[in-house]
Amino acid sequence: MNLEVKIAGVTFKNPIILASGCCGFGQEYDKFYPMEALGGLSLKGLTPNERQGNPPPRVAETPSGMLNSVGLQNPGIDAFLERELPNLAGRDTVKIANAAGATVEEYAYMAQRLDASPIDMIEANISCPNVKQGGAAFGTDCSMAAQVVTAMRKNTTKPLMVKLSPNVTDIVSIAKSVEDAGADAISLINTLLGMRIDISTRRPVLHQNVGGLSGPAVFPIALRMVWQVAGAVKIPVVGLGGIAKWQDVIEMMIAGAKAVQIGAALFGDPFTPVKILEGIQQWMEQKGISDINDIIGSVQPY
Amino acid sequence: MAYLQGSFPIIQKQQFNSDTYSFYIRCPEMAAQTVPGQFVNLKIPGFSLRRPISVCQRDDEVLRLVFQIRGEGTKELAALEPGMKADLLGPLGNGFPQLPPKAKVILAGGGIGVPPLLALAQVYGRNATALLGFRNKESLILEGEFAAECDTRVATDDGSFGYHGFVTGLLERRLSEGPADMIFACGPLAMLKGIADIAEKNQIPCKVSVEERMACGIGACLVCACRTVRDGKEIYSHVCTDGPVFDSREVVL
Known part of the structure; x- marks a missing residue:
């Protein structure tokens, strides 16, 4: 049975990747099961300098999901390359660096720094909803998104994946813009902007007032966008948003995703990725499917 | 582990x-x-x-x-x-630091911050003084179980049981009776701040257990941010892995 998928020349032993912002720099969930069980890890979003992130509370429960407003807290690219990345050396899983910046120049700088590192792939984060500058501001405008990708492309020969924001009117036009600018792959969706208010205090639950919605509540939106984008671009698409069980992964892949990322589901059940892999293999066996690649994009739309 | x-x-x-x-x-x-x-x-x-x-x-x-x-x-x-x-x-999380069982410790708890201190009352026994604060007599919990282990004093905000006032008042009183090796505190932020101030004034090491809205619990998602000072610089630490127990001088209450 083959679970291996190839994205932008990078081989993933299976299509399950942990999503950026949900798995730190890979060490935390390694205490439950070895990271070698996973196709890949998309590591915590990085910026040129250390960022402390937003004041708490940074998280809120929502129906079938959660809001977060972490705000890209990270030690900065130097500390990552010196202190964190070496811990992943020799570990047999695809390491993806998620990179963000406040300006086009910062994105270009991140690409340059990561190009010289042993990272397997770069994921350009033009979709973080929780930062004042940069982030989703670049991911909601076709020309800005293209500028970021062009600038990064110039500075790296590493496979470059671009993570898109769902907080847009037309996801397909953004996807086409980043493809034209030189992206090797697209991942979507980042979180949807949401809000909760405590009715007793009339204060928002999050200190930032608003934050990014993830969890099963967003899955149908993510699936729809993955389907639309996969049908419109030639580069591979990685689907994420609300995946919690193996059936969700199969759905995403039938819609056109070549691989998937798992995020919020980890917080409820750290073993979600392992259980998903078991479920996928049982399903393939039952259905007589020998290669997972055979189901990618096999949706029969009306 | x-x-x-x-x-x-x-x-x-x-x-x-x-x-x-x-x-x-x-x-x-x-x-x-x-x-x-x-x-x-x-x-x-x-x-x-x-x-x-x-x-x-x-x-x-x-x-x-x-x-x-x-x-x-x-x-x-x-x-x-x-x-x-x-x-x-x-x-x-990291838990409370362990002192020799003969150490004189003060356990200062407020409301739902009281329960985690009971395990310490068992460790330090008669060398511990528990100072427990509640809104009123109705919200009193675990008082008998503390009393079975250690010297236990209760305060209520409205005076309906024990000392009329806050845990900080009980702490001033306790310190007037003699020194202590360490204060362990858990409760509302205002209480923790009051306890930390008294500890500082009396030069007694003080450990506080804090809470924050949390998701993963293991340091992967970074949502449970807590303002702390490390090397003279204010940063966001994380309650789940850096805490929940912090030194009172390190955490910004």
Whole structure:
């Protein structure tokens, strides 16, 4: 049975990747099961300098999901390359660096720094909803998104994946813009902007007032966008948003995703990725499917 | 140390008052690894986020969790009954530092911050003084269990039981009777700030256990931010892995 998928020349032993912002720099969930069980890890979003992130509370429960407003807290690219990345050396899983910046120049700088590192792939984060500058501001405008990708492309020969924001009117036009600018792959969706208010205090639950919605509540939106984008671009698409069980992964892949990322589901059940892999293999066996690649994009739309 | 996660039977349930409950959960492997001050992250069916709840007592087989209904999740949790299972992830966090059992310690707790100190009362016994603060007589919890272990003094905001006033008042009184090696505190932020100020004034090391809205519980998601000062610089640490117990001089209360 083959679970291996190839994205932008990078081989993933299976299509399950942990999503950026949900798995730190890979060490935390390694205490439950070895990271070698996973196709890949998309590591915590990085910026040129250390960022402390937003004041708490940074998280809120929502129906079938959660809001977060972490705000890209990270030690900065130097500390990552010196202190964190070496811990992943020799570990047999695809390491993806998620990179963000406040300006086009910062994105270009991140690409340059990561190009010289042993990272397997770069994921350009033009979709973080929780930062004042940069982030989703670049991911909601076709020309800005293209500028970021062009600038990064110039500075790296590493496979470059671009993570898109769902907080847009037309996801397909953004996807086409980043493809034209030189992206090797697209991942979507980042979180949807949401809000909760405590009715007793009339204060928002999050200190930032608003934050990014993830969890099963967003899955149908993510699936729809993955389907639309996969049908419109030639580069591979990685689907994420609300995946919690193996059936969700199969759905995403039938819609056109070549691989998937798992995020919020980890917080409820750290073993979600392992259980998903078991479920996928049982399903393939039952259905007589020998290669997972055979189901990618096999949706029969009306 | 590896984290443990699984569903474990609730073997006993107590209700203290209208909103505070005690569960005894049989989880030998996890219980054996747990130290006072650590917490578990509890999954509640139908909710996305686990709820962090500190350990009140432990032995080699059983963890005791005391919690208060704060919202929809804890309300659902309170509906669980003996015989049903609870999905725990733990033990998490750093716990209270361990002093020699003969150390003179002060345990300062307020409201639902009182339970995690009970495990310390058992460790330090008569060398501990417990100062427990509650809103009123009705919200009193665990007072008898503390009294069975150590010198126990209670304050209520409205004077309906014990000392009329706050835990800080009890602390000033206790310190007037003699020195202490360390203060362990858990409770509302205003109380912790008051305790930390008195500790500073009297040059007594003080450890505080704090809470924050949490998700993963293991340092992966970074949502449970806590303002701390390290090397003279203010940063956001994380309650789940850097805490929940911090030095009172390190955390910005």
